[in-house]
Amino acid sequence: MKVVVIPEPVLQPDITKEDMDLKWNLLKELPEVDELVIKHFDGYPSNEELHPVIADADAAIGVWVNGSNINEEFLSKHPNLKYVATLGHGFGEFDVPMTKEKGMVITNTIYGAQTIAEYAWALLMEVCHHVDLHSKDVKRVDWAHATKEDYETFGRVLTPQIELYGKTCGIFGLGAIGFAFAKMAQGFGMRVISYSRHKKTDPKYDFIEQVDFDTLLAESDVISIHAPLTPSTEDTFDADAFAKMKDGTILINTARGGLIVEEALVDALQSGKVYGAGLDVIRDEPPKGDNPLLHQDNAAITAHIAWLTRASRLRAIDIAIDNFKAYLRGEPVSVINK
Numbered sequence: 267m268k269v270v271v272i273p274e275p276v277l278q279p280d281i282t283k284e285d286m287d288l289k290w291n292l293l294k295e296l297p298e299v300d301e302l303v304i305k306h307f308d309g310y311p312s313n314e315e316l317h318p319v320i321a322d323a324d325a326a327i328g329v330w331v332n333g334s335n336i337n338e339e340f341l342s343k344h345p346n347l348k349y350v351a352t353l354g355h356g357f358g359e360f361d362v363p364m365t366k367e368k369g370m371v372i373t374n375t376i377y378g379a380q381t382i383a384e385y386a387w388a389l390l391m392e393v394c395h396h397v398d399l400h401s402k403d404v405k406r407v408d409w410a411h412a413t414k415e416d417y418e419t420f421g422r423v424l425t426p427q428i429e430l431y432g433k434t435c436g437i438f439g440l441g442a443i444g445f446a447f448a449k450m451a452q453g454f455g456m457r458v459i460s461y462s463r464h465k466k467t468d469p470k471y472d473f474i475e476q477v478d479f480d481t482l483l484a485e486s487d488v489i490s491i492h493a494p495l496t497p498s499t500e501d502t503f504d505a506d507a508f509a510k511m512k513d514g515t516i517l518i519n520t521a522r523g524g525l526i527v528e529e530a531l532v533d534a535l536q537s538g539k540v541y542g543a544g545l546d547v548i549r550d551e552p553p554k555g556d557n558p559l560l561h562q563d564n565a566a567i568t569a570h571i572a573w574l575t576r577a578s579r580l581r582a583i584d585i586a587i588d589n590f591k592a593y594l595r596g597e598p599v600s601v602i603n604k
Contacts, residue, residue, distance in 0.1 A: 332358025
């Protein structure tokens, strides 16, 4: 069996290609693997770049799964391909029946729920407390030569400080990341409600009130988005949705930018309907120069980096290898083309 691995690009200072390859090379120890190809790209490869790498492989790990590549035209060039794994939680819409007819197994890699949920909370804390702004306010002063005014203004609060205890946290999408975020909200003493496509019945969800979407909008003080981007979820948070929210709601998004109509969010931020937004994702990444969100002081925006810890990157490889072993045993897990 020939296996091709396309690692995620190196996007952070505390991990190297060598770190990742050390783990990926463990695939060579599997008796079923006759040939292992590891191909690094500086960015995310195009289909044209993928074709010669995947070639006659039986398995490809690290392919971003969506309709642009998991389709008849792309797969016709790789007739041996029976196993495809994306190295992330998310994936796009693709032709599931076609892949099943071809006898393919396609999986995702659930590795970063804790990491991404923690980052969502970092964004929430920033919106509530503006820690960086207050830190810079202290550091701006040369305290060896401080003035009377410097001493008098020390300890001032530049922005409202928001306490979350007792407030309602609404979670849109109760998958692994949403559930991790929910447990953290419970620890803060918040009431936790959620809306998800499918009702969760496992007792571990009992502390979460599962409600309809309108109730989520109407009762939440904080809304955190943790759903995939699909045709049915795109533009969910539009002007009508914002109109149904409480005045002063806080919105957090570490999922996908396309879930939000950005023009509607800008209006909500400017009107005060949304007090502040913490966004690790926007619709166009990198952003277009005319994106008005970039000019909203009450929007904290980062560059889709919630998943980028060393621990999560290495854990993703471990889980991807475990998923592949499960496939080889005939017991595939995290299958997304059921």
